[in-house]
Amino acid sequence: MKLKDKEINLNIRNNFKVAPGLFSTEQLSQWLKMAEQCIAQKTCLAIMGPTASGKSQLSMDLARVLPIEIISVDSALIYRQMDVGTAKPTAQELATVPHHLINTHDPLQTYSAAEFVEDVHGLVADILGRGCLPVLVGGTMMYFNALQQGMSDLPEADKSVREALQALWVQDPSQLHAQLHDIDLVSAQRIHPNDPQRLIRALEVFKTSGKTLTELRALPKPSLSAFKLIKVALLPQDRSKLHDQIGVRFEQMLEKGLLQEVKQLMQRGDLHADLTAMRSVGYRQAWLFLQGDYDYPTFIEKGLVATRQLAKRQLTWLRKEPDLELFDPFSTTRIERLEGVLNLIQSHVRH
Template sequence: MIQKKQCLALMGPTASGKSQLSMDLAESFPIEIISVDSALIYRGMDVGTAKPSLEEMEQVPHHLINTHDASQSYSASEFVEDVHDLVDAIFARGKLPVFVGGTMMYFNALQQGMSDLPSADEAVRAKLQALWESNPQALHERLLEVDPESAARIHPNDPQRLIRALEVFEVSGKTLTEHRAKPKSALSSFSLLKVALIPEDRSRLHAQIAARFQTMLEHGFLQEVKALMARGDLSVDMTSIRSVGYRQAWLFLQGEYDYDTFVDKGVVATRQLAKRQLTWLRKESDLITLDPFKTSRQERLQHVSNLIESV
């Protein structure tokens, strides 16, 4: 794969076992891991993101983890730029780049190229987030006025994409549709062998999500969010704090709802994230799928190992 400039991509919904599989592969192959996770870039956000441990990151080189402060934003276009530099360097070291994560927008940008979209504007985004919270329908109606094509494509209950579409318009004066009509930047100089862990039984994934959320709480997730709040320069509307779990914890600590409601909202938000990830994955072409609940850890390792050796 190294000679052919082909990277391995381990994809799948949250809590499906991607990170464990990558660490298992590292015992047999000279790999370096590139995180494809929009939350793992943030320092000080470890427990709630299920970030690899310091020991794991010492065992295997990990990239695009702990690269940004929680007050900063990071776009898909920045991800693509960083990845190109990383992949070249990893191949030059004679190692195999392995992409691991579930931020499907990043995977899509990597494969399809990037339109020249403006960078995130936290002030504009905070204003739109406030509008969503006070009147969700108004956000979609606003997008319908300025960019009906995007409004037809984006579900009224998808605040992240609605906010981004309106943010692009407010920052640049051009709609998302107009930006996408322009030629995209050059595609990657490498290809991806894509393996996805996709469970047929969603109830087992949901149970695993709930169990992992409880484990995070036992390992100090709320204390981690308290420390972020204590900084004084972060808000619930920032990109980092909108990460799944963090927003719900933040609002709980502000007294918006009780503990049981917080846990329920955190688990539900994570399940919704998994559903969105699976929707993205259904659109992926040339995808090799493994069911994490119908295969053993050793079987998954052997299957992916055979793929790597056959290329």
């Protein structure tokens, strides 16, 4: 689909606001043609990075110069009523640029990587059909991995089996890990004894299929060739700077009402601390503080530690990710990162 002249003119009028006049009309027109080529070649952009590294800001900057739609790759942003602690895009940002996979689920619901893969394939096809460039933005690396590597053919959830395993977890959590250790040592070594969601799922898979999670994951996966990905990561070289930014953002979340948000969730009466949504970083620590498990300074410390641990896991995964163009968010400017991404897209289109 060709971009119309009025769309080109609109992008030129909405020139990059942090530096008015930085880009010429000719540059903007070239980038729009580049976007057309990406769309024709069924190519998407992925912006990865640890929490608090500036992924959302980069995607919004791209929207100043390219016709994009954003697909969230964040397991927490799907939840409604969870805005502050997830650093969800503002109402203005959501209104300015189309966003997908945000506010799609109630905190009571679960959402699997397999569902994510299915949803993304449908969204990408729709976005390309509208003549826009799909930009996948987030830090849930398991989702990115599932999208690129495919999903093993696992059995669907079995309500009766799951409820029985959940009852066992309430009685004695160590029983579940011991069971998994006996039938699937590889999964038992990978899944923490205090992770009920993954423990229950691994045992459920075995009880419903007769095969272990390890056996099923070793089977050939379906080929994913519906679209190509150009991958960018915001990867800080100095982790202390990321930790500082995590601290600043956590403080901002508290000022914006994180504890009030969690209080409202608790007041619903149908949620509890072990739900997938409530195990999101920041929410679980706030919940336990509000129910009196520890004092305020401990809550702050636990919230920061949990966020840093999340960032560490994300960084570890990213360092193993192939074909990744890296930008340090703390030693480059917004303009440099934007131009770097645009140049990267240009180089892929030419090839």
